[in-house]
Amino acid sequence: MPKLNMFNSVSLDGYFTDANNDVSWAHAAPDDSEHMEFIAGNAKGTGALVFGRVTYEMMASFWPTPMAAQMMPEVAAAMNRAPKYVFSRSLQKADWANTTVLDGDPAAEIAKLKRGDGPQLTVLGSGSIVKQLTTAGLIDDYQLLLCPVILGSGRTLFDGTPGRPVLKLANSRAFKNGRVFLHYTT
Amino acid sequence: MPKLNMFNSVSLDGYFTDANNDVSWAHAAPDDSEHMEFIAGNAKGTGALVFGRVTYEMMASFWPTPMAAQMMPEVAAAMNRAPKYVFSRSLQKADWANTTVLDGDPAAEIAKLKRGDGPQLTVLGSGSIVKQLTTAGLIDDYQLLLCPVILGSGRTLFDGTPGRPVLKLANSRAFKNGRVFLHYTT
Numbered sequence: 001m002p003k004l005n006m007f008n009s010v011s012l013d014g015y016f017t018d019a020n021n022d023v024s025w026a027h028a029a030p031d032d033s034e035h036m037e038f039i040a041g042n043a044k045g046t047g048a049l050v051f052g053r054v055t056y057e058m059m060a061s062f063w064p065t066p067m068a069a070q071m072m073p074e075v076a077a078a079m080n081r082a083p084k085y086v087f088s089r090s091l092q093k094a095d096w097a098n099t100t101v102l103d104g105d106p107a108a109e110i111a112k113l114k115r116g117d118g119p120q121l122t123v124l125g126s127g128s129i130v131k132q133l134t135t136a137g138l139i140d141d142y143q144l145l146l147c148p149v150i151l152g153s154g155r156t157l158f159d160g161t162p163g164r165p166v167l168k169l170a171n172s173r174a175f176k177n178g179r180v181f182l183h184y185t186t
Numbered sequence: 187m188p189k190l191n192m193f194n195s196v197s198l199d200g201y202f203t204d205a206n207n208d209v210s211w212a213h214a215a216p217d218d219s220e221h222m223e224f225i226a227g228n229a230k231g232t233g234a235l236v237f238g239r240v241t242y243e244m245m246a247s248f249w250p251t252p253m254a255a256q257m258m259p260e261v262a263a264a265m266n267r268a269p270k271y272v273f274s275r276s277l278q279k280a281d282w283a284n285t286t287v288l289d290g291d292p293a294a295e296i297a298k299l300k301r302g303d304g305p306q307l308t309v310l311g312s313g314s315i316v317k318q319l320t321t322a323g324l325i326d327d328y329q330l331l332l333c334p335v336i337l338g339s340g341r342t343l344f345d346g347t348p349g350r351p352v353l354k355l356a357n358s359r360a361f362k363n364g365r366v367f368l369h370y371t372t
Contacts, residue, residue: 164338165336
């Protein structure tokens with residue numbers, strides 16, 4: 001049965017987007033081939049991707065473009081090829097390849113997917129979805145890439161999550177560009 | 187000339203206190219002698235401590251007590267012995283040993299201390315002071331102890347900091363209890 005993983009870049013003050021839903025600060029890394037290999041490897045191993053609507057639309061406007069193919073060819077190919085689920089009650093159509101729109105309750109839909117025999121699931125971005133799935137205890141792995149930038153304002157991933165869940169640190173890795181990869185399990 | 191260091195425990199969602207200014211979650215570590223040695227060593231090396239009023243009053247109500255002496259004898263002794271500065275315009279007296287109340291602008295007062303030949307300075311807690319000193323570019327070292335807990339709400343250290351400062355990762359260390367120490371420089 002598939003596990004559910006969450007991957008996000010976060011700032012030193014705990015934000016995954018700035019106040020305008022912009023995440024370009026997370027990609028402004030100095031050249032670091034070690035780090036790029038890690039990101040590409042991570043993207044390759046991704047099974048299906050899970051999004052809220054806001055993150056989905058942002059990613060759908062970037063990854064299929066020639067610019068993305070040029071900047072990060074391996075990651076772009078993996079992102080475009082992966083099966084994708086987006087939670088939305090308003091989205092009528094989703095043009096990004098291999099997308100399924102789910103209009104039910106995110107926790108219920110994910111619980112159903114986790115009982116099936118589909119691919120591993122990874123949530124990217126999608127703060128409100130992460131909060132709902134954390135609250136429902138459905139996320140198995142939390143992967144954070146901690147960026148050494150102070151944003152001053154923005155959106156946190158876990159806003160309003162009750163119960164103060166305590167995670168287990170599975171492993172961590174510091175990169176030369178100052179980013180720290182942190183992998184927690186429940 | 188003394189450098190200014192900031193040390194704080196933060197949650198996975200970037201908060202240094204919960205919404206009620208409580209930090210007990212940061213101390214709820216499972217027994218870990220390696221980690222306790224590190225904390226005690228860190229406290230021992232502390233020169234002077236710098237606080238905002240809220241953090242000062244919280245710490246002043248704990249560290250001088252017999253309970254603190256029993257729970258963490260080395261850290262308590264170091265905390266009580268250290269010279270302390272608290273920024274406040276309302277505080278009339280400060281009973282905790284070796285305290286100086288500063289009622290001027292925090293950035294100006296700290297800049298003056300940094301031009302002198304006093305001991306190293308460390309800010310603990312004190313979100314609004316950390317923000318002001320970060321904005322003024324006065325903090326040399328940022329030390330974060332990342333705790334594997336999701337608080338869901340609370341106060342961030344850098345609320346409203348402008349300019350998106352990017353720090354350099356100097357070193358990091360993962361502890362068996364799931365905490366990760368992160369040391370950044372400017």
